Amino acid sequence: MDCLWCNEEIILTMTWSNFLLLPTQRALCVNCAEGLEIISGSRCSICSRSYDEAICPDCQKWRKQTNGEDIILKNYSIYTYNTAIQAMITKWKYRGDYCLGDIFKDSFIKSFEDVFGFLAKESVLVPIPLSQERLNERGFNQAKMLTDFLPMEKREILTRVHGEKQSKKTRYERITAQNPFSLNETVKKVVILVDDIYTTGTTLRHAARLLREAGCPGVYTFTLIRG
Template sequence: MNCLWCDTTIIPEVSWKTIIRLSKPKHLCSSCAGQLTILKGKRCRKCSRLSDEDVCPDCKWWAYHTSQEDPLICNYAVFSYNDTMQEIVSRWKYRGDYCLGKAFQDDYRRAFEQKFSFLPKETVVVPIPLSDERMDERGFNQSRMLADFLPLKTAEILSRRHSEKQSKRTRRQRVSAANPFHMIENINNPVILADDIYTTGTTLRHAAAVLKKYGCPAVYALTLIRG
């Protein structure tokens, strides 16, 4: 098997352990995997930002400037956003390299098992949707791909109005933007929102607010990256 990023042949490790129990095939070589940084250490319990404080300044800002209760209980992220991750995500999302997303499968599922194993079995995964126009551009929804990595039912119950790309907006524009999401059908189960990146948290909170409005009892998020 070849590395999904650099195309180098991945030579499986051979030991008594792997002979007795076959190891899972790796999607990235050790060199490429070593360039990605898994978040470790003390982090904000609300958004996963590395922080010595229990709640980081960003989340305190949200609490201060929002009169309503935060609809998102917490977000848990897997990786930090470094240069290599930026390049990989760019090719995956914007240049249509669907298979590249498989490089994140094991780490994304492992994070779910570490953080959200306490949730009841009726919990469902809701991927953050793309607008129809954005879906036509990309050909697939990276958030749906992430959702499918998890051992839970996936429910695509949100739709999204087309708007300017989040990456082209300033922080102020993101935070003040109108909610672009609408419910397709109601849900009474706890939800984990699946998305690729948490930057300001606006997208996830907009989605969570709509879910809560229509009967969802609790909303969490699992993102691949903490920007």
């Protein structure tokens, strides 16, 4: 199999485990995989930002805006936003290279099982949607692709109004933006919102607020990258 990023052939190192069993296929060669930086060490318990204390200053500010309780219970992100993953994400979602999403499949499934496995039977996955215009541009919704990796109940119950790309907005513009979502149906289970990247957390909190106001008992968020 060739590396999905550099197209070089992946040479498997022979060990007793993969000699006796079928070797596990890898999406990336060793060199490309080493470019992805998994978040390690201390992190904010709410947003997954690398931080030495339990709650980072940004999440403390969010709590003040909601009378001491954040609208999301916890976000978990897998990777740090570095140069390598930025290039992969750009080609994957902005240039329509759908197959590149498979680079993240194994880590996304494993991290979900490790962090959210206890919720699997009593929760529902909801991908953050694109506007119809943005979906037409890209051809697919990267959040839905990530959600489809996970073998549990999913519902596409949010609709997004078309607007300027989040990547074009300043931090202040993101935080102060109006809620771009509408809710198509209520959910009485715990929801795990899925998106590719957590930057300021505004997008996820907009969606979470709609869900909570409609009677959802709790909202977690699961993202590939912590920006």
